[in-house]
Amino acid sequence: MTESAGASAVAEASATCEGPTEADWEAAVAAVRELPPHARVLLVCHVNPDGDALGSMLGFALGLRRMGLRHVQATFPGPHEIPQPFQTLPGVELLVPAEQAWTDPDLVVSFDAASAARLGCLADRLLTAPQCLVLDHHASNTRFGKIHLVDPNAAATSVVAEELLARLAVPLDAEIAECFYVAVATDTGSFRFDMTTPAVHQMAARLIATGLRPGEISRRVFDSRPFGAIRLYGDVLRRAQLDTEAAGGRGLVWTYATLADLERHGQQAYVLEALIDSVRCAIEADVSCVLKQVAEQEWAVSLRSRGATDVAQVAVALGGGGHRMAAGFTGYGSARSVINTLRATLDRLCAN
Numbered sequence: 001m002t003e004s005a006g007a008s009a010v011a012e013a014s015a016t017c018e019g020p021t022e023a024d025w026e027a028a029v030a031a032v033r034e035l036p037p038h039a040r041v042l043l044v045c046h047v048n049p050d051g052d053a054l055g056s057m058l059g060f061a062l063g064l065r066r067m068g069l070r071h072v073q074a075t076f077p078g079p080h081e082i083p084q085p086f087q088t089l090p091g092v093e094l095l096v097p098a099e100q101a102w103t104d105p106d107l108v109v110s111f112d113a114a115s116a117a118r119l120g121c122l123a124d125r126l127l128t129a130p131q132c133l134v135l136d137h138h139a140s141n142t143r144f145g146k147i148h149l150v151d152p153n154a155a156a157t158s159v160v161a162e163e164l165l166a167r168l169a170v171p172l173d174a175e176i177a178e179c180f181y182v183a184v185a186t187d188t189g190s191f192r193f194d195m196t197t198p199a200v201h202q203m204a205a206r207l208i209a210t211g212l213r214p215g216e217i218s219r220r221v222f223d224s225r226p227f228g229a230i231r232l233y234g235d236v237l238r239r240a241q242l243d244t245e246a247a248g249g250r251g252l253v254w255t256y257a258t259l260a261d262l263e264r265h266g267q268q269a270y271v272l273e274a275l276i277d278s279v280r281c282a283i284e285a286d287v288s289c290v291l292k293q294v295a296e297q298e299w300a301v302s303l304r305s306r307g308a309t310d311v312a313q314v315a316v317a318l319g320g321g322g323h324r325m326a327a328g329f330t331g332y333g334s335a336r337s338v339i340n341t342l343r344a345t346l347d348r349l350c351a352n
């Protein structure tokens with residue numbers, strides 16, 4: 001995914017932090033309610049979709065189907081590879097490859113994308129569609145749609161999606177609930193992170209009350225990986241580096257995974273998403289980082305903070321975005337040069 005560092009850094013830095021107003025909610029409800037049953041609704045989420053992107057999108061897609069909308073497509077940019085843990089999500093049959101997505105839908109709804117660049121080749125649909133809605137929870141959201149339901153205080157985009165379905169009077173059922181549960185569990189680290197407010201647990205209670213089984217879902221989504229992935233984790237974690245001087249003395253721990261690592265162990269890229277959760281445990285470093293090779297000279301970079309460093313600010317400065325404690329960007333060049341650039345940015349921002 002390519003984002004020009006300059007333009008997106010400026011745009012994301014100037015984004016507001018306010019949640020949706022009552023007028024925003026009313027506009028969003030009207031945009032959906034006004035659709036005739038034969039309207040075509042295209043739902044899109046960010047590249048390399050995670051549990052919140054897919055879960056919020058598919059749960060909402062099912063909600064629209066329950067409202068009687070007959071033509072609902074869901075899609076994401078890039079190769080049409082659905083990460084294995086999400087292949088059994090309800091509504092997955094509504095997913096189509098980006099190349100097959102309607103070019104002239106009546107409504108486009110974007111999920112969990114902080115900027116148009118995160119939607120890759122699908123970004124133009126938001127410009128050309130007669131109506132478009134952006135559901136998100138990133139403070140760095142650039143407000144690239146027409147109607148915005150962007151709540152930086154929401155733990156996940158699915159929190160926003162659940163409220164919109166409630167305002168549309170669509171009852172939760174076990175299928176919609178499973179999608180939203182996977183989404184909120186993903187983004188809160190299974191209800192461990194700071195944004196796990198009473199409201200998040202109240203939402204989880206509503207979802208679980210539909211009859212879903214949290215243990216079974218967590219085992220499937222978080223705790224099921226091929227054995228080859230375990231061997232791959234061993235290789236990648238063994239090469240982790242700790243630099244206690246970095247980030248103005250707060251410390252940086254980092255590692256990288258290459259396409260050759262994936263090939264050697266016969267694994268798909270989604271298995272790499274779990275690595276950052278091991279790396280960020282190092283108490284000697286406030287900032288943790290995993291570089292995941294996407295192409296010869298291109299890396300998807302995950303950043304995490306243990307609290308002192310605002311990694312969203314760091315990611316935005318490098319052309320990406322995210323949240324204070326979890327953010328990311330795309331790095332170009334060798335792994336070493338991406339780390340050097342990251343280190344320089346950390347030194348600059350942490351010195352302030």
Ligand code: 5GP
Pocket residue numbers: 001003050112114115118301302303319320321322323326327328329330
């Ligand atoms: P992860 O490290 O789990 O991929 O992402 C952590 C957070 O950073 C998520 O909120 C994700 O949306 C955001 N993020 C990751 N990579 C990028 C990127 O390249 N650009 C932007 N704008 N956000 C990113």
Ligand code: MN
Pocket residue numbers: 052053112137156157187
């Ligand atoms: Mn999210």
